[in-house]
Amino acid sequence: MAPNKPKNAPKKAPKASSLKELEKKKKQVFKPILDNPYTQSSTWPFVEPEIAASILDFLEVLLSPTGKYKASDVKVKQQVTEPEIVKHIYHGFNATVQALEDQAGINRGIRKQKETTAQPQITHLFICKYDITPTLLTSMFPVLSYTASKSSESRVKLVQLPRGSMERISKALGVDNTGIVGFKEGCPGAEALFELVNSNIKDVEVPWLEGLLTGESHMKFVPPALRNIATTAPVHNPKNNRGKQEQLNKSKSKVESKSDDV
Amino acid sequence: MAKKDNKKKNNAKNVPHRDNYARISYLYQLSNHLTLSHPALARGLARNMDLVGKKTVSKSSPLLKRTICKQCQSMLIPGLTMTMYVENLSKQKSPINDVLVWKCTCGKCRRFPVGKGEYVVFPDRNGVRID
Numbered sequence: 421m422a423p424n425k426p427k428n429a430p431k432k433a434p435k436a437s438s439l440k441e442l443e444k445k446k447k448q449v450f451k452p453i454l455d456n457p458y459t460q461s462s463t464w465p466f467v468e469p470e471i472a473a474s475i476l477d478f479l480e481v482l483l484s485p486t487g488k489y490k491a492s493d494v495k496v497k498q499q500v501t502e503p504e505i506v507k508h509i510y511h512g513f514n515a516t517v518q519a520l521e522d523q524a525g526i527n528r529g530i531r532k533q534k535e536t537t538a539q540p541q542i543t544h545l546f547i548c549k550y551d552i553t554p555t556l557l558t559s560m561f562p563v564l565s566y567t568a569s570k571s572s573e574s575r576v577k578l579v580q581l582p583r584g585s586m587e588r589i590s591k592a593l594g595v596d597n598t599g600i601v602g603f604k605e606g607c608p609g610a611e612a613l614f615e616l617v618n619s620n621i622k623d624v625e626v627p628w629l630e631g632l633l634t635g636e637s638h639m640k641f642v643p644p645a646l647r648n649i650a651t652t653a654p655v656h657n658p659k660n661n662r663g664k665q666e667q668l669n670k671s672k673s674k675v676e677s678k679s680d681d682v
Numbered sequence: 683m684a685k686k687d688n689k690k691k692n693n694a695k696n697v698p699h700r701d702n703y704a705r706i707s708y709l710y711q712l713s714n715h716l717t718l719s720h721p722a723l724a725r726g727l728a729r730n731m732d733l734v735g736k737k738t739v740s741k742s743s744p745l746l747k748r749t750i751c752k753q754c755q756s757m758l759i760p761g762l763t764m765t766m767y768v769e770n771l772s773k774q775k776s777p778i779n780d781v782l783v784w785k786c787t788c789g790k791c792r793r794f795p796v797g798k799g800e801y802v803v804f805p806d807r808n809g810v811r812i813d
């Protein structure tokens with residue numbers, strides 16, 4: 421999983437380092453660039469800070485039995501059965517994403533469900549968005565939770581948790597660096613948590629896949645998302661140009677003189 | 683003066699050959715729309731979009747180009763046309779070697795070295811992006 425590294429400062433545009441590079445003259449130019457017409461940033465549903473705090477408390481209470489079980493001795497483990505909640509959650513990137521993808525395949529009719537392995541589906545997804553670096557890891561979750569939803573009424577709820585929550589969740593679960601937890605439908609003891617999430621957090625909306633769940637799509641074209649970026653371009657040396665001009669003139673005069681001869 | 687100039691240039695309204703960009707954007711959206719209903723047509727449109735971009739030398743953001751498979755040109759939508767997972771092929775399993783893989787249904791993989799920290803694409807870097 422993503423390491424707990426201090427967040428790197430955003431990279432700057434590379435600058436010339438060697439003397440030779442510095443000598444080259446460059447001018448600033450503005451170049452147009454085409455962005456993705458679909459906005460990716462606003463797809464995460466908003467969570468109010470107070471609600472996020474209470475959700476986090478709920479999660480800690482729910483998950484702590486598993487952490488305690490994992491930390492206990494082998495002898496204790498033989499006597500006590502594993503907490504039941506383990507069967508109802510997915511944690512970690514690979515497990516959760518795979519479960520969601522299978523679910524998406526079944527719900528969208530791409531993959532056929534095996535009747536023997538009809539499993540309850542993931543309905544609630546908790547992600548420590550601000551603790552997981554780089555952002556590329558979490559960038560696809562809104563779309564994935566949208567495609568994995570059963571219908572437009574019962575969607576997978578996506579909840580982003582505030583900074584610092586990954587530490588608390590991984591401690592409660594007893595697994596290092598766990599920032600992603602998916603809850604299955606009908607998880608025992610989590611009814612209050614689900615209720616809190618359902619009443620306070622909006623569904624994920626992915627406007628460009630609108631027809632997927634409802635079946636009817638009104639296609640709207642978005643104007644091209646053009647913007648300018650500031651880059652540099654080399655400055656052409658005027659001396660060289662003059663030289664070229666002279667050469668051209670010379671060759672012209674030669675041609676003329678030849679024609680005169682003839 | 684300089685500030686004013688900057689603002690003027692940022693709104694990107696007077697882009698030369700705007701029609702080329704509009705065509706690329708249109709093809710992208712159409713391809714996305716037809717991904718499920720007519721997959722072959724959608725792939726053809728995406729291929730067309732790529733070719734138009736190359737022929738007219740119209741630059742597009744890496745974030746846009748990433749969403750299309752390099753082999754079969756289908757739109758990569760998690761859960762529908764692609765699967766993703768994190769793998770670590772190193773012996774020591776050091777977290778720096780974490781790689782995020784986007785696997786298209788055609789089998790082509792796109793690998794992002796996630797463990798090496800945040801990578802900012804060129805048009806989004808400080809000093810390059812103008813807001």
